Amino acid sequence: MGGHSIEVRSDVVVKRYRSSGYDEPGREWRALRLLDEHDPGLAPAPVTAELAADPPTVVMSRLDGATVSGEITGKLVDALAEAVTGVQQAIPRRVLERVPPRAGHPVELLRLVRERAAAAEPDPAIAEAFRAASAWVARPALAEQLARPGTPVFGTGDGNIANYLWDGTKVRVIDFEYSGRSDRAFELAEVTEHIAVWENDPAGMTAVLERLELTAEEAARLTECRRLMALFWLLRARKEIRSAQADRMLALLEPG
Known part of the structure; x- marks a missing residue:
């Protein structure tokens, strides 16, 4: 199913999606927001999202x-x-x-x-x-x-x-x-x-x-x-x- 590229920076991770047939960017962004609200720290924190961009991009916090x-x-x-x-x-x-x-x-x-x-x-x-x-x-x-x-x-x-x-x-x-x-x-x-x-x-x-x-x-x-x-x-x-x-x-x- 699909694929993506990852750019790891000092404080954040930038994820760019090569496929969105399953609404991968939207699913990821929704998950990060929900988990950050209800159990912060369990997953990366959401930073920004450009879901309509080409390619769609989600930026999240970098975890240890x-x-x-x-x-x-x-x-x-x-x-x-x-x-x-x-x-x-x-x-x-x-x-x-x-x-x-x-x-x-x-x-x-x-x-x-x-x-x-x-x-x-x-x-x-x-x-x-x-x-x-x-x-x-x-x-x-x-x-x-x-x-x-x-x-x-x-x-x-x-x-x-x-x-x-x-x-x-x-x-x-x-x-x-x-x-x-x-x-x-x-x-x-x-x-x-x-x-x-x-x-x-x-x-x-x-x-x-x-x-x-x-x-x-x-x-x-x-x-x-x-x-x-x-x-x-x-x-x-x-x-x-x-x-x-x-x-x-x-x-x-x-x-x-």
């Missing part, structure tokens, strides 16, 4: 910290859990109801994954995982399950681990191009199953997820959303990581 990398252990686990939860729950429900849905929805992703799975010619090394995942994703009731509304939250729309900055004490969040109103299980699946998370740490965000309290309904929906995300990444995985992604797919398909 470096991209999360390496093992997700110790204090980082709690800080990530706090940041993930903070973004999702910062915006009051009455305000969130007026926020447009994030780019992408579980049912849309299901449709895309079904199409790609039907057209794919999988590597023999991942044949077992692909057969099992194809059988799961073809279930007629799955679309109905995913269409049911989950717990409403604000979603970043992007689970890339590079969007989390760690200064040794606190994690802050960047990149809201696809953000909007979403549901908790889908957003948690996005951040736990993103391929960059598993490439960073073979244990992924497992420890972070264990810090979060979910209702029985959220946990059941999360399982299906994680499977959906895992299959999406299995279909896109590079050859050198395809086997590991296949193993994760099979693990997620095991009965709970």
Whole structure:
């Protein structure tokens, strides 16, 4: 989806958008303003925006910290859990109801994954995982399950681990191009199953997820959303990581 260029200055970051098909500049600017109002410091502060410019531009404050990398252990686990939860729950429900849905929805992703799975010619090394995942994703009731509304939250729309900055004490969040109103299980699946998370740490965000309290309904929906995300990444995985992604797919398909 799209792209952008970044100019890092001493006190601000200038983001210029090469694509606006999903209203990326508008989504980012809205997210920065809302988070700055309701949980200042969790994300960059909004400075200025030229949404009608060519290219559209958003200027935001520059945050301390470096991209999360390496093992997700110790204090980082709690800080990530706090940041993930903070973004999702910062915006009051009455305000969130007026926020447009994030780019992408579980049912849309299901449709895309079904199409790609039907057209794919999988590597023999991942044949077992692909057969099992194809059988799961073809279930007629799955679309109905995913269409049911989950717990409403604000979603970043992007689970890339590079969007989390760690200064040794606190994690802050960047990149809201696809953000909007979403549901908790889908957003948690996005951040736990993103391929960059598993490439960073073979244990992924497992420890972070264990810090979060979910209702029985959220946990059941999360399982299906994680499977959906895992299959999406299995279909896109590079050859050198395809086997590991296949193993994760099979693990997620095991009965709970």
